[in-house]
Amino acid sequence: MTKTAYNTAELVTVMSARALDDGKIVFGGAGMPLISCILAQKTHAPGLTILFEGGLIGPHIEAGKFPPSTTEQRCARRANMLLSITDILLLQQRGYVDYGFLGGAQIDQYGNLNSSFIGDPDKPKVRLPGTGGANDIASLASKILVAMHHEKKRFVEKVDFITTPGYLQGGDSREKAGLTVGGVYQVITHLGIFGFDKETRRMCIQALHPGVDIEEVKERTGFELIIPDDLPRTEPPSQEEIRILRELDPDKRYTTPKEE
Amino acid sequence: MVALAIRHGSSRKLQKLLRRMAILFYGVNILLEGIGFMVKTYKELREVIAKKNRGLREKVMSLEEAVGMIKDGDHVASGGCHYSRTPMAAIWEIIRQKKKNLVYSRSITSTEGDLLLVSEATKHVVTSWFSPGVTWGVSRVMRHYMQEGLAVFDEWSHMTLGLRYRAGAMGVPFMPARSMLGSDLYPRLSDIKEMECPYTGEKLALVPALNPDVAILHTQRCDPYGNVQSEGLPFMDEDIALAADKVIITTERIVSNDQVRRTPDRTTIPFFCVDAVVEVPYGCLPHECYGQYEPDFKHMDKYVKLMMGKGPDGVKEYLEQYVFSPATWNDYLDMLGFKNILKATVQGKGVYYD
Numbered sequence: 381m382t383k384t385a386y387n388t389a390e391l392v393t394v395m396s397a398r399a400l401d402d403g404k405i406v407f408g409g410a411g412m413p414l415i416s417c418i419l420a421q422k423t424h425a426p427g428l429t430i431l432f433e434g435g436l437i438g439p440h441i442e443a444g445k446f447p448p449s450t451t452e453q454r455c456a457r458r459a460n461m462l463l464s465i466t467d468i469l470l471l472q473q474r475g476y477v478d479y480g481f482l483g484g485a486q487i488d489q490y491g492n493l494n495s496s497f498i499g500d501p502d503k504p505k506v507r508l509p510g511t512g513g514a515n516d517i518a519s520l521a522s523k524i525l526v527a528m529h530h531e532k533k534r535f536v537e538k539v540d541f542i543t544t545p546g547y548l549q550g551g552d553s554r555e556k557a558g559l560t561v562g563g564v565y566q567v568i569t570h571l572g573i574f575g576f577d578k579e580t581r582r583m584c585i586q587a588l589h590p591g592v593d594i595e596e597v598k599e600r601t602g603f604e605l606i607i608p609d610d611l612p613r614t615e616p617p618s619q620e621e622i623r624i625l626r627e628l629d630p631d632k633r634y635t636t637p638k639e640e
Numbered sequence: 641m642v643a644l645a646i647r648h649g650s651s652r653k654l655q656k657l658l659r660r661m662a663i664l665f666y667g668v669n670i671l672l673e674g675i676g677f678m679v680k681t682y683k684e685l686r687e688v689i690a691k692k693n694r695g696l697r698e699k700v701m702s703l704e705e706a707v708g709m710i711k712d713g714d715h716v717a718s719g720g721c722h723y724s725r726t727p728m729a730a731i732w733e734i735i736r737q738k739k740k741n742l743v744y745s746r747s748i749t750s751t752e753g754d755l756l757l758v759s760e761a762t763k764h765v766v767t768s769w770f771s772p773g774v775t776w777g778v779s780r781v782m783r784h785y786m787q788e789g790l791a792v793f794d795e796w797s798h799m800t801l802g803l804r805y806r807a808g809a810m811g812v813p814f815m816p817a818r819s820m821l822g823s824d825l826y827p828r829l830s831d832i833k834e835m836e837c838p839y840t841g842e843k844l845a846l847v848p849a850l851n852p853d854v855a856i857l858h859t860q861r862c863d864p865y866g867n868v869q870s871e872g873l874p875f876m877d878e879d880i881a882l883a884a885d886k887v888i889i890t891t892e893r894i895v896s897n898d899q900v901r902r903t904p905d906r907t908t909i910p911f912f913c914v915d916a917v918v919e920v921p922y923g924c925l926p927h928e929c930y931g932q933y934e935p936d937f938k939h940m941d942k943y944v945k946l947m948m949g950k951g952p953d954g955v956k957e958y959l960e961q962y963v964f965s966p967a968t969w970n971d972y973l974d975m976l977g978f979k980n981i982l983k984a985t986v987q988g989k990g991v992y993y994d
Contacts, residue, residue, distance in 0.1 A: 410774055433798060434721060435873045448775040451722045451748065453930045456873055457991050464874040465721060465747055466802030473799070473818050496795060501828070507786035507793070509778055511825060512748060512769035515797035519819035542824040543795075557822030558834070558843030 384619045388570035389635045394617040395568050396527045403427045404478035410450045411634050413481035433513045435468045437461040443628045472520035480521030486539045489603040491546025491564030494539040511543045518544040523565035530569035537603040547581035571597045590616040679848045688885045694912040698864040706888045706916035707733040715743040719857035719877040722748040729923040730856040735759040754781040758955040763791040768798040776944045780951045800847045807849035808883025816844040855884035862891040866914025869906045872930025881909045890920045933988035936980045
């Protein structure tokens, strides 16, 4: 079998798609999360239902026509249902949503995400656009998936600001704060797949992607990761997965690696 | 002190006066202390509705007259979301009428937020996300105003902001929610509280009702009485309409009451909520209106390039050129150009036609 060539963004997209089980409901954002959802539908999960924050259930997204925002009319064409933003987000509070799919500017060792401020929130170096629905998704969906490019400045010991709650300060602090459901299930980067220790809620590595050295993961992580003795490797993206992905995003608008 | 006085139980008029004084004397940073959240008392809410002329009457007026109903210092809530069904013509007229010290709230704020900041119509934005759009990057204007402490951005999660309008629409002072808890967003907002549920003992966040002074909403069709028939994505418009004291509707087309009565199941906002009906074709451009037109992406690109390149100065140029110099909204549309509007229209109809 010939080896399939792929870039790091395609790798993250494929690995994210694999994390989504058939028959489930996923709250997906624009860009890479959405492409992962569609890829999952076209491979192992035809019964996966996508929800969009703009107020859509089961959008019908055509290859090469991915909407840049999930609140615009191009998402709505041939969807199953349109409803208000408040009501679509409340479906998560009711318990209908299995996966929330997020990105973020910064993540910390407890899976907290920051999309509000870089630096001191009272005198920020950068004011970011804000939470949108991310805080609700991370508080209420049953399992949170986070897809990110793995860089030291993005994987920090403590985020400057918790916009989107992971396991807060670790241990049972999330439950104590009143967030009794959900939590970060997996963090998927171009280096590997990460989870969280059941007791301390600190980030641990679950699997390395093909050809990745654990030393590179350590170098690109700004805190100490829990590393098990026996570390499995993920199966590389298949030719079929990459073929479908390139059909979906022919211009590689959403599957071009971010420059560092 | 002023913040406390404003937050606790003082009358609406006094609240507004104090807020204006606070902006004048202390700059805007004091707003961080929670001024402007203004949970209105139930008595006040009922009084406003009691006084409202709720008869079946025609409310058609000009854009100037309708926006003239907005007073300096008002809390103005916009319908739509992001670059969809933005009441852009009303925003444009707000800027032309040089309104000041508005509190501006919206589910997600796009380019119209930049325009309102640079024109000094608002120094206080209540929203969940603020930038032109994911593909255009983080607004340099938003960054400038917020990083330099020139304006305030109350960041609410999208759902809890929606629940605030819904509480306002329901005539209750708050809604319980299971998000926002534990995050750092929470302690920055002084008017969000936790409670132990009296039934289950669970910890819940209580988000305060948001009852805007004026709602500005754009729709596809509306009759002269104010029966609104919006199509497509509903966003938060219906809750905002019910929550607000006054409601201004701009519409692509005014249709007859007979036409509304043929499809009453399509009416989304009842006439007695509405105070003004203004016919403004292409009233969202360069943003989109469901089934009518997509954004004028060429104009959006041009705007973002200017805004990101020159920051507030670029937006000042933009305001001069596109808001202050055209004599009418149609003259502004003329500047966007027939070919661009045609393209946006053809694509906009694509929701309904294969």
